[in-house]
Amino acid sequence: MIRVYTTALALTCTLSPLAPAGAAGDAQAGKAKAVICSACHGIDGNSTNPLWPKLAGQHEAYLAKQIRAFKSGERTDQTMAPMMLMVKEDDIDDIAAYYASQKPK
Amino acid sequence: MIRVYTTALALTCTLSPLAPAGAAGDAQAGKAKAVICSACHGIDGNSTNPLWPKLAGQHEAYLAKQIRAFKSGERTDQTMAPMMLMVKEDDIDDIAAYYASQKPK
Numbered sequence: 001m002i003r004v005y006t007t008a009l010a011l012t013c014t015l016s017p018l019a020p021a022g023a024a025g026d027a028q029a030g031k032a033k034a035v036i037c038s039a040c041h042g043i044d045g046n047s048t049n050p051l052w053p054k055l056a057g058q059h060e061a062y063l064a065k066q067i068r069a070f071k072s073g074e075r076t077d078q079t080m081a082p083m084m085l086m087v088k089e090d091d092i093d094d095i096a097a098y099y100a101s102q103k104p105k
Numbered sequence: 106m107i108r109v110y111t112t113a114l115a116l117t118c119t120l121s122p123l124a125p126a127g128a129a130g131d132a133q134a135g136k137a138k139a140v141i142c143s144a145c146h147g148i149d150g151n152s153t154n155p156l157w158p159k160l161a162g163q164h165e166a167y168l169a170k171q172i173r174a175f176k177s178g179e180r181t182d183q184t185m186a187p188m189m190l191m192v193k194e195d196d197i198d199d200i201a202a203y204y205a206s207q208k209p210k
Contacts, residue, residue, distance in 0.1 A: 050166035061155035104162055104209035
């Protein structure tokens, strides 16, 4: 039995690097991290201000890419720039996963 | 009767400049103009590629602003840049209106 478990564990450790790059963030963890975003984008990402994009249901990879673009300055926006100072790199995938999991309205 | 019509016409011409800036585009007209966008973003704006954002149901004002940002170079993207050469300024509001009117999935 121990042999079975050990083999399974070894296989898992061997195969995990093959997981797709940019594997999904944690939507549950992202919910708390997205609180700072909610003031503009809405708690569930269904922003009601026509100039602040709806994020609910958007592709996770696209969301993560845009947050990183704002953070690096590759993409610029006067409202987003100061917000990015409060977003940690480690939180980005989770925030993106959270909004991607929300239902667009 | 002619006096009534003339007065109504005069009032319309006087008041029309007071229409909100960035008044809504024509979604129906936008459908044909958005054909070039559909290859990536999907016919109804529900893109299936995680790097190409879903546009369906997005705020019209935000969509129009981003198209203009890509067209001016204020926002840069290697895929979008050549596409912008095929988008006329006069079409932007209609394209934005079309995607804003689509149902997000």
